[in-house]
Amino acid sequence: FQLSWSGVATTDSVGLYETWYALENGTDSVALTTHGETMHTRKWLPCFDEPRFKAPLKLSIEHPKSTKALSNAPVVSVKETPEGRSITVFEPTWTLSAYLYAFSVTDYTSLQADIDGLPVAAHVPVSLSALLPQVMEIIKSIVSPSLKILGAIHINKKLDFVFFPDHTSAMENPGHISFGADFLNRRDTYVHEMMHQYFGNLITLEWWSDVWINEGLANYYEEIVTKGDGTEEMITSLRSLRGSLNSDVYSTSLALHNPVETFLESRHNFRNPYSKGAVIVHMLRDFVGKRALDREIERMLRYRANSTLSLGQFIDYVAAAGGEEGENAANMARDFLTKPGFPLLIVRNVDNMTIIR
Numbered sequence: 001f002q003l004s005w006s007g008v009a010t011t012d013s014v015g016l017y018e019t020w021y022a023l024e025n026g027t028d029s030v031a032l033t034t035h036g037e038t039m040h041t042r043k044w045l046p047c048f049d050e051p052r053f054k055a056p057l058k059l060s061i062e063h064p065k066s067t068k069a070l071s072n073a074p075v076v077s078v079k080e081t082p083e084g085r086s087i088t089v090f091e092p093t094w095t096l097s098a099y100l101y102a103f104s105v106t107d108y109t110s111l112q113a114d115i116d117g118l119p120v121a122a123h124v125p126v127s128l129s130a131l132l133p134q135v136m137e138i139i140k141s142i143v144s145p146s147l148k149i150l151g152a153i154h155i156n157k158k159l160d161f162v163f164f165p166d167h168t169s170a171m172e173n174p175g176h177i178s179f180g181a182d183f184l185n186r187r188d189t190y191v192h193e194m195m196h197q198y199f200g201n202l203i204t205l206e207w208w209s210d211v212w213i214n215e216g217l218a219n220y221y222e223e224i225v226t227k228g229d230g231t232e233e234m235i236t237s238l239r240s241l242r243g244s245l246n247s248d249v250y251s252t253s254l255a256l257h258n259p260v261e262t263f264l265e266s267r268h269n270f271r272n273p274y275s276k277g278a279v280i281v282h283m284l285r286d287f288v289g290k291r292a293l294d295r296e297i298e299r300m301l302r303y304r305a306n307s308t309l310s311l312g313q314f315i316d317y318v319a320a321a322g323g324e325e326g327e328n329a330a331n332m333a334r335d336f337l338t339k340p341g342f343p344l345l346i347v348r349n350v351d352n353m354t355i356i357r
């Protein structure tokens with residue numbers, strides 16, 4: 001079966017699109033790249049563009065000889081066409097949801113490194129080349145701790161960090177992590193995208209109703225990697241708690257598990273899953289014990305690798321971590337994940353009596 005298909009690059013920052021940047025001589029240049037989350041891969045590739053349909057991607061790209069093509073998987077070969085263009089052929093990816101397929105064609109400059117046997121590279125426009133050494137220092141400081149935190153499950157055969165000056169966000173595409181220039185020095189963002197290599201890329205939300213599965217778990221482990229699990233992490237967790245309470249106080253606040261039928265609804269679910277998701281995982285950890293929760297999350301990563309995770313499946317792992325208190329742990333997880341807002345407990349001391357309501 002063969003399907004021929006053609007499309008055009010847009011300037012919308014989604015699907016396949018052009019991204020512009022300044023050169024040192026004052027002129028502009030353009031790179032070509034992709035952004036799939038949540039439902040944009042279908043704009044450049046006919047596919048079943050829903051996270052639960054995972055499949056490998058085998059990609060080859062014809063591009064100008066003066067440019068370099070990168071994608072999720074390592075390059076197998078670069079050949080020259082009779083017309084003097086290049087064809088870059090990539091290894092097949094592992095099993096991925098389509099929103100994580102990514103590639104770029106740029107005339108960037110790069111810096112490579114080997115981190116614990118993993119080929120890693122940073123790619124920036126030539127005008128930003130002076131920043132490459134400090135970018136690589138940040139990458140070197142975060143890749144090993146990020147890969148070791150969860151039993152060193154090796155997910156990627158290589159890691160490319162690709163910077164696009166006009167991006168306003170970062171995206172965790174496996175092996176092809178893209179960053180806006182504002183994030184060049186944000187160590188926490190690098191760690192966050194690394195933790196998505198587990199939560200999002202290795203095990204993926206089953207549907208966009210549970211964005212917190214990707215974002216909450218990535219944020220929880222981002223805090224552990226960047227702050228350790230001592231006092232500093234506790235302070236970060238309290239800050240996350242305050243942030244999540246502030247954004248969860250409105251009558252329009254959404255539950256973390258929020259049913260999605262349309263593209264716009266899928267985007268709404270990115271409003272509050274980061275800090276609130278992390279805070280709920282913290283709370284569950286305090287209830288069942290760190291060792292028990294770590295054990296179940298590692299089991300979840302092994303058994304659900306290259307697959308998806310639903311709300312009910314996550315709650316089953318929490319129940320297993322809870323042991324004899326499993327049912328209470330599961331009820332707590334279900335309540336906090338499926339209801340908006342938060343419980344309010346008022347404690348007063350009246351005439352030396354403590355009143356709680």
Ligand SMILES: [Zn+2]
Pocket residue numbers: 192196214215218
């Ligand atoms: Zn994220």
